[in-house]
Amino acid sequence: MSQSAEQKWQRRKEERPAEIMEAALTLFSEKGFAATRLEDVAEAAGVSKATIYLYFDSKIDLLLANVQEIALSRFDEIETMLSLYDGKIADLPTLLLGRVSEIARTTKMPDLARVVMSEAHNFPEIADFYRDNVVKRGLGIIAGIIARGIESGEFRKCDPAATAQSVMFPIIMNVIGRKTFGEIPELDPMKFFPSHIDFVLRGLAADKEA
Amino acid sequence: MSQSAEQKWQRRKEERPAEIMEAALTLFSEKGFAATRLEDVAEAAGVSKATIYLYFDSKIDLLLANVQEIALSRFDEIETMLSLYDGKIADLPTLLLGRVSEIARTTKMPDLARVVMSEAHNFPEIADFYRDNVVKRGLGIIAGIIARGIESGEFRKCDPAATAQSVMFPIIMNVIGRKTFGEIPELDPMKFFPSHIDFVLRGLAADKEA
DNA sequence: GTCTATATAACGATAGAC
DNA sequence: GTCTATCGTTATATAGAC
Numbered sequence: 164m165s166q167s168a169e170q171k172w173q174r175r176k177e178e179r180p181a182e183i184m185e186a187a188l189t190l191f192s193e194k195g196f197a198a199t200r201l202e203d204v205a206e207a208a209g210v211s212k213a214t215i216y217l218y219f220d221s222k223i224d225l226l227l228a229n230v231q232e233i234a235l236s237r238f239d240e241i242e243t244m245l246s247l248y249d250g251k252i253a254d255l256p257t258l259l260l261g262r263v264s265e266i267a268r269t270t271k272m273p274d275l276a277r278v279v280m281s282e283a284h285n286f287p288e289i290a291d292f293y294r295d296n297v298v299k300r301g302l303g304i305i306a307g308i309i310a311r312g313i314e315s316g317e318f319r320k321c322d323p324a325a326t327a328q329s330v331m332f333p334i335i336m337n338v339i340g341r342k343t344f345g346e347i348p349e350l351d352p353m354k355f356f357p358s359h360i361d362f363v364l365r366g367l368a369a370d371k372e373a
Numbered sequence: 374m375s376q377s378a379e380q381k382w383q384r385r386k387e388e389r390p391a392e393i394m395e396a397a398l399t400l401f402s403e404k405g406f407a408a409t410r411l412e413d414v415a416e417a418a419g420v421s422k423a424t425i426y427l428y429f430d431s432k433i434d435l436l437l438a439n440v441q442e443i444a445l446s447r448f449d450e451i452e453t454m455l456s457l458y459d460g461k462i463a464d465l466p467t468l469l470l471g472r473v474s475e476i477a478r479t480t481k482m483p484d485l486a487r488v489v490m491s492e493a494h495n496f497p498e499i500a501d502f503y504r505d506n507v508v509k510r511g512l513g514i515i516a517g518i519i520a521r522g523i524e525s526g527e528f529r530k531c532d533p534a535a536t537a538q539s540v541m542f543p544i545i546m547n548v549i550g551r552k553t554f555g556e557i558p559e560l561d562p563m564k565f566f567p568s569h570i571d572f573v574l575r576g577l578a579a580d581k582e583a
Numbered sequence: 584g585t586c587t588a589t590a591t592a593a594c595g596a597t598a599g600a601c
Numbered sequence: 602g603t604c605t606a607t608c609g610t611t612a613t614a615t616a617g618a619c
Contacts, residue, residue: 194495195494195495197405197408198407198495200599277494280490280491280549280553281490281491281492281494282491283553283554284405284487284491284552284553285404285405285408290553290554290555293554294554294555294557298550298554298557298559299557299559302559319575321568321571321572322564322568324558324559324564325561325564325565325567325568325569326568326572328543328546328547328560328565328568328569329539329543329568329569329572329573332542332543332545332546332547333538333539333542333543333546335542335546336538336542336543336545336546337538337542339490340508342494343490343493343494343500344493344500344503344504344508345500345504347504347508347509348534349508349509349512349534350538351535354532354534354535355535355538357535358531358532358535358536358538358539359535359538359539361531362531362536362539362576363539363576365529365575365576365578366572366573366575366576368575371581380616380617381589381590381615381616381617382588382589382590382616382617383588383589383617384587384588384589384616384617384618385588386587386588389588389589410607410608410609411608411609411610412608412609420589420590421589421590421591422590422608422609422610423589423590423591423592423610423611423612424588424589424590426609426610426611427588427589431609431610432609432610
């Protein structure tokens with residue numbers, strides 16, 4: 164950016180990792196993880212290949228660092244919020260899905276999810292990490308809320324782990340679908356998100372007393 | 374196989390296309406569409422590369438023929454069933470999701486969906502075909518049922534196209550998830566499918582009269 | 584002997600190596 | 602930056618069915 168012309172490089176220990184990660188995710192998303200060469204990442208980030216290895220162990224590590232940054236750090240935040248929450252459990256789905264919608268709109272989570280879902284089958288390390296830290300943990304958060312609501316009598320009795328999929332998967336699929344097939348009217352998020360929240364609240368609601 | 378040593382090939386016009394398609398899908402699923410060489414498909418199917426081109430226009434056509442065979446032909450069957458159906462609309466979701474579950478268990482639809490979702494981003498022809506003929510049409514079938522139920526008063530008023538995603542996407546994601554990450558207890562289909570049908574019926578149900 | 588399903592071999596674009 | 606190997610695709614030759 165602001166480096167003088169004769170200077171070949173600058174020491175920018177603080178900014179490098181983030182720049183490399185972002186360049187990597189952009190390329191992974193455009194061309195696929197397997198098809199992206201570390202050399203392209205280096206070029207896009209304005210560093211040499213060796214510099215990448217200074218901060219990351221491997222190409223896989225470079226992807227998983229993005230998972231940590233984009234997904235897991237937000238799980239931390241959400242879990243903190245949930246542990247402090249003391250309002251009605253019945254309001255949590257709306258609150259949580261609102262936050263998820265915001266993450267989908269404002270971060271690269273959709274691209275990241277698409278890349279991982281596309282290539283995890285061919286990279287066991289990616290599949291293992293994502294399964295344990297994103298799929299299981301993400302579903303676990305939703306299942307926990309459902310279980311709390313059942314206990315408090317605000318939600319009907321159901322299998323929390325199974326029902327968590329009914330709550331979460333449409334959102335993931337809508338988001339990945341738009342990345343894969345382009346924006347199409349059928350998947351319009353402005354219509355889908357409110358509709359889905361409605362659907363979820365009815366699907367979870369306790370039966371009214373007779 | 375059982376052909377004599379000196380015989381170089383046999384004339385089997387009828388069986389070839391199906392054998393080639395199946396070999397192709399198996400390899401696409403194992404190694405990915407882009408990574409699979411037509412030569413491997415030819416070998417697996419027991420023919421030469423050129424023979425593939427007798428029956429299919431291109432590698433992409435070979436995948437799309439599988440989409441036709443596995444997905445679209447079943448859409449035809451389902452649409453026929455729906456047009457003949459004259460029971461309660463409220464029973465259709467259970468009926469339909471049961472059929473979908475059966476297709477997921479007994480056909481290669483899950484592998485096919487995973488392959489397409491994984492690689493459509495890099496192959497516009499695949500994305501276009503699948504979007505128009507599977508995504509839009511599949512959601513349209515569900516949306517049609519929902520619209521019929523709203524009209525008959527059996528379902529609550531909602532946006533059919535948006536709600537169709539809440540109905541269908543969890544199933545697709547559950548199925549693709551198990552193919553991508555392996556069978557894990559959280560995604561157990563024996564628990565998920567019944568739970569999801571329950572969730573859907575409640576999500577669609579008309580409000581009870583006060 | 585004729586027709587055609589199938590194989591062999593060559594072409595050309597593209598991408599990866601040095 | 603050039604060279605080469607790879608792979609989708611196509612042209613030509615041949616073997617099997619009737």
